[in-house]
Amino acid sequence: MVRGYKQEHVYKHPWDRVTAATWRKYQDLDNKPQLSHVLSVDTIARRVDGATGVLESTRLVSVNAPCPWWLQRIIGDRVCHCIERSSVDAAARTMQIVTRNVTLKDFVEVEEKCWCSPHPQNPDWTLFRQEMNIRCSTLSALASLAEKIEQRCIEKFQQNSAKGRQVMEQLCAFLEKESSLGGS
Amino acid sequence: SRRSSGDPCKAARSAYDRCFNRWYLETYVKKMEPWKKEDCGAEWEEYQACFTKRLEGTKIEQLVK
Numbered sequence: 527m528v529r530g531y532k533q534e535h536v537y538k539h540p541w542d543r544v545t546a547a548t549w550r551k552y553q554d555l556d557n558k559p560q561l562s563h564v565l566s567v568d569t570i571a572r573r574v575d576g577a578t579g580v581l582e583s584t585r586l587v588s589v590n591a592p593c594p595w596w597l598q599r600i601i602g603d604r605v606c607h608c609i610e611r612s613s614v615d616a617a618a619r620t621m622q623i624v625t626r627n628v629t630l631k632d633f634v635e636v637e638e639k640c641w642c643s644p645h646p647q648n649p650d651w652t653l654f655r656q657e658m659n660i661r662c663s664t665l666s667a668l669a670s671l672a673e674k675i676e677q678r679c680i681e682k683f684q685q686n687s688a689k690g691r692q693v694m695e696q697l698c699a700f701l702e703k704e705s706s707l708g709g710s
Numbered sequence: 711s712r713r714s715s716g717d718p719c720k721a722a723r724s725a726y727d728r729c730f731n732r733w734y735l736e737t738y739v740k741k742m743e744p745w746k747k748e749d750c751g752a753e754w755e756e757y758q759a760c761f762t763k764r765l766e767g768t769k770i771e772q773l774v775k
Binding site for chain 2: 541542546550553568574575579581586614616628
């Protein structure tokens with residue numbers, strides 16, 4: 527069974543700034559209490575295509591995953607690891623991010639996709655679309671457990687994405703101020 | 711906090727992130743030549759050396775490869 531969740535948000539900031547904020551969102555985590563569930567984010571690969579100029583990055587995202595003791599037994603820890611792959615095209619003004627869990631991937635696949643591009647009606651604004659899909663594998667013996675996990679994931683995702691947007695808005699405001707001071 | 715319990719690569723990561731942020735906003739998105747080349751090589755090497763060593767022997771090591 528696959529459950530999905532979609533969301534759109536308009537940042538009233540240009541695409542350059544919003545994508546810059548996206549990179550900074552998971553940096554300097556000690557100063558972002560809204561993101562206390564994120565333990566660490568490390569870049570494990572990055573390259574710019576010499577021909578197309580597309581910037582590809584892979585990051586390891588480690589998230590604090592409070593869970594019932596029996597689930598912790600299965601995972602072996604209270605940390606959930608995810609791999610985030612992203613692609614930024616400076617020429618086309620697009621950014622796409624796909625994040626998938628590595629922890630428990632044989633039992634449940636949680637995939638989050640994001641797209642970021644200039645707003646079609648206002649080039650100084652940015653349209654941010656998010657989609658989350660969850661699928662419990664057929665290896666999951668207990669259907670009710672699978673449903674509980676899915677429901678929890680969706681709730682958590684909704685809460686976290688609201689917090690994430692808050693951090694993003696703050697970062698965009700900060701970068702806006704910085705760029706006007708720098709007179710660039 | 712769970713986070714600050716000894717991440718030996720924190721400084722190297724911050725140095726790389728700062729360099730990347732600057733390159734991204736000042737060079738890459740503005741397509742200032744040579745924008746198809748990230749110029750944080752030294753910071754990246756130091757960060758990755760630390761990070762690879764830190765992952766050695768952990769269960770994530772295989773996942774990341």
